Amino acid sequence: MILVSIWDLFSKGNAFVDTAFILFSCTRALSAAGIINVDLSELRMADLRTYNVVVLGIGFLLIFTAFTTCGNIEQTVVKSLNNSGNFSGSGYHSLGIIYGVFSFCNLFAPTVVAIIGAQFTMFLSGIVYSGYIAVFIIPSTWSFYFTSVLIGIGAALLWTAQGHFLLENSDVSTINRNTGMFWALLQCSMLCGNLYVYFDWRGKTEISDRDRQIMFTALLVISVVGTLTFLILRKTREMEDAVSEEEGQSLLSRPMIYKQRASTAMRDARTEFKTIWEILKTKNILLLSFCMAYTGLELSFYSGVYGTCIGATTDFGDTAKGLIGISGIVVGAGEVIGGGLFGLVLKNSRFRRTSVVFLGMVVHFVAFYLIFLNIPDDAPVVFNTSSQHKPYLTPSVSVALLCSFLLGLGDSCFNTQLYSILGWAYAEQSAPAFAIFKFIQSIFAALAFFYSGYMLLTWQLLVMVIFGFAGTLCFFMVERMQFFLADTQEY
Secondary structure: OHHHHHHHHHHOOHHHHHHHHHHHHHHHHHHHHOOOOOOHHHOOHHHHHHHHHHHHHHHHHHHHHHHHHHHHHHHHHHHHHHHHOOOOOOHHHHHHHHHHHHHHHOOOHHHHHHHHOHHHHHHHHHHHHHHHHHHOOOOOHHHHHHHHHHHHHHHHHHHHHHHHHHHHOOOOOOHHHHHHHHHHHHHOHHHHHHHHHHHHHOOOOOOOHHHHHHHHHHHHHHHHHHHHHHHHOOOOHHHHHHHHHHHHOOOOOHHHHHHHHHHHHHHHHHHHHHHHHHHHOOHHHHHHHHHHHHHHHHHHHHHHHHHHHHHHOHHHHHHHHHHHHHHHHHHHHHHHHHHHHHHHHOOOOOOOHHHHHHHHHHHHHHHHHHHHHHOOOOOOOOOOOOOOOOOOOOOOHHHHHHHHHHHHHHHHHHHHHHHHHHHHHOHHHHHHHHHHHHHHHHHHHHHHHHHHOOOOHHHHHHHHHHHHHHHHHHHHHHHHHHHHHHHHHHO
């Protein structure tokens, strides 16, 4: 009872969740070893759900520490492989395949999760992520593109299962806390791996086979540990009772039970497809699609293209490759600060969504202009590891990292407000609306990755400026229509 009381004390505050998780794990291990005698069933259901959310966040933290770092350095590594003559792949094409497959697989992912369960789905997806990272240890072109397709499928399943599992372990009073806890852990994934890149690659002008193998072996271990973390997630008592009741209701065999689940999931999927199609034809979504498309374009730029540009800038000298890692960290800092800042600011009704989106557009346009002046025009497309063109100004590390921060800050402006306006305009149909958002965003991210290997930096920035301005203008129109509709309903 003393241990249970201590657990209750620690689990009441978000700041002590990690301590509560450690205490729970130690209690469980000591109880299993017979050293202490404690009934874990005495722990409240809320505590078990908190444990699940923390473990879920840790699993995603580890997996995306590996994958985010991989995406940030991928094109730089692939260029060094292409120079050796034994490899002919493209990091941009791989990321384009991932996002393209991901966008379409989102349509059937809920059905798969409903049939085989969220926990098992996340474990299988984690294996796929680990397989993609392992390819870089002993690279071959066919396995590189094959695992790109697999990880696109795995990503759709992983994120669908994550949302399902998070909702299962939350209620009205804890959903905001649990979501914030999960995303805080996830965003830390941009820190560890990129910091390792900086210290390991600092002072190196070429990435040797040994450097690559050490780097991706470490990332593989991190990803595997994150995947195994999903195995220690626990079912809540209500779910365990429901499963036991379902399997004890009749004489149906397990295959028949799964068949029933599949039938129910297919019916739900057909209903959701109809809802998605109906929402897709609404004026709000048609206008917001420009803003959604822009988030996909700038997502591909800050997550894969800009780091490659920094690493290819000759004027940065021996520090160029290491700066890729620092850039990723600074982008993450911009995301975290922006998300937290605008979450607080928007509590003031005078600071509306349009203000935040306008700020995001200005921040991004300033970043694009500075990148245009500071980074060589051929940096995204150069086949060697260093650029040949000269930018308008002498490249500055400080300006390059400032742009990284502005890219992350602006991205948080657009994404937080898109989630906000979709949740407000489609409160009763939020799941299909968010599915459309991720579909459009992923499609345009895939397109951007495919053209990034052929288009000079100036033209890539121009495309984003056009879509950014159009997306912001359309967002303003939707916001105005929603307020007009709300005022009309009041009368």
